[in-house]
Amino acid sequence: MTVARPGSNELQPPASGHDIELHNVTLRFPRPDGKGTLPVYENFTLDIERGSFTVLLGPSGCGKSTLLNLIDGLLTPTSADSVKVLGRDVRTDPDVTRHTAYVFQSARLLKWKTLRGNVEFGLKGLGVQPRERWDELMKKYFGIVGLTDFTKYYPHQVSGGMQQRAAIVRAWVNEPQILLMDEPFSHLDEITAAELRRELITLWSRDEQRRTVVFVTHDISEAVQLGSRIIMLTPRPAEICFEQIVDLPWPRTDADERSFEIEKRLRLVFAERAGVKA
Amino acid sequence: MTLLRAMGPLRRPGAGVAGRSRLSGMLRLGLGLVPITVLVFLYQQLAVSKSRPRIFPQVGDVWDAFYEILIGHGELGSSYDQIMVTSLRIVSAFAISFVIGIVIGVAAGRNKLVFSFVENLVWVFMAVPSVVWVYIMIVGLGLNPVVPPLAVAATVMPQFIVLVAEGAKSVPDDLGEMARSYKTSTWQRFTELFLPYLVPYIIAASRTSFATAVKIMLVAEVIGTPSGIGFEVSYWDGKLFMGPVIAWGITMLLMGLLVDNFIFSPIERRVSGWKSKPIDAAETMGAVI
Ligand SMILES: Nc1ncnc2c1ncn2[C@@H]1O[C@H](COP(=O)(O)OP(=O)(O)O)[C@@H](O)[C@H]1O
């Protein structure tokens, strides 16, 4: 099995320029008590441009994780005009999600495998060829996140920050076009989280052809620190209630006047629109 | 290095644990011997006071009977033949419950339909005493040598199924989701996620099942066959000689202990090696931090 590498024809951005296209997506979960359904999305539409760092900001339980699962093909919508990744619908063309990689809220490492073994688990699953490239890829990305000396450790032997770094390596190592990140730093202490945010931005901006990142958070200042575009969602059924392009260079800090302004505005809107519905 | 400062303290549960557990192992053994010694001593006092050596054999009499077993003597043929016969029966009973237990346990743990189908059956099997199985099977199969292993397997299997199903049910969904997200094949998920997760449950199930099998095989043999350790026990019991009865009981106990210590324990240590892996890179860490 061969998997197209970035730069091959297959990965040319779709004519629309949008790596992800969700059109009129409706998703309703059956309620646990069996009475009716829980509408999470009703006719939801969102396009995400290639190379953007899009942050989805929303109150917890509004459906952010669900959205990433839809994009990654882990969930099928109740109905939708399109759920497209790189111009191809994931429902009819599930293989296209080989170009997406997912970093979860918790590291989700296999505790009986070393950090290296966990990264290999992903490489093997994705069928990355040739196998000889694995070493070179792993060396590169373990190095970037500072785990070079820890690849033989088991997850329980390293800190939570290092576990999440390993999860980032597992996602990034195949150099996928699209990265889905679901509150990846929310379980970490603030200092570690800040450090990892910096590393993430460094990792992302290294590439001339930037990858498309969809980053989920409920933390407004994290959103402002990272996003090139911030999309705010309302509680269920989730709708886009506010959008903000953040045209500031990285790394950003709270001390910066302009990001502070943006953060303030977002906080106002968030309190007004995205707060819990009465 | 700023990168490393943010990583927080390294946890090193592996280091030192190996040494400590060896020490406490010795200690445990020593402590375990105390109540046994006390019991043996009290029994000896009782036996001496009764002075009826056939029904209350003294410790020395039991040892003599045990020595006979050790050197292979026996009124009913070589004691090693009996041990062999019984061991084979235990192993086949165990093998049957192992294979069927894993297959049904996994199926029940992964599939709600299978679970509800198997659930009541398991309860029924659990409730039926092994003795009853022996009688039922003797009615069906006559005094057949397959009766004891089958009866023991029927008794042991339910707990095997329950333990394995418990494990199969508890495989975390989020790991499965991660694996699907990385497009792993069903085979890779089975061998690298499902099975490693399940192995500790299978080992736990094997240990308890084997111990139970050893215990109840005696009962099954006493009723159901003219050979094996159970037959020896019923023979000596019939002659009102308790020395050999106790000695055979001890033999069986030792067989169980040997298997647990020299087969199950090493396997368990091997497969859960990652838990106590000492960190050889300790010096590296010192250098980096
Ligand atoms: N598999 C599921 N079955 C039923 N309901 C679900 C399922 N997954 C999520 N939900 C519900 O959908 C809503 C959105 O969940 P989620 O996407 O996890 O929210 P968040 O924005 O916090 O990530 C929640 O109310 C949750 O209870």
Ligand SMILES: [Mg+2]
């Ligand atoms: Mg979530």
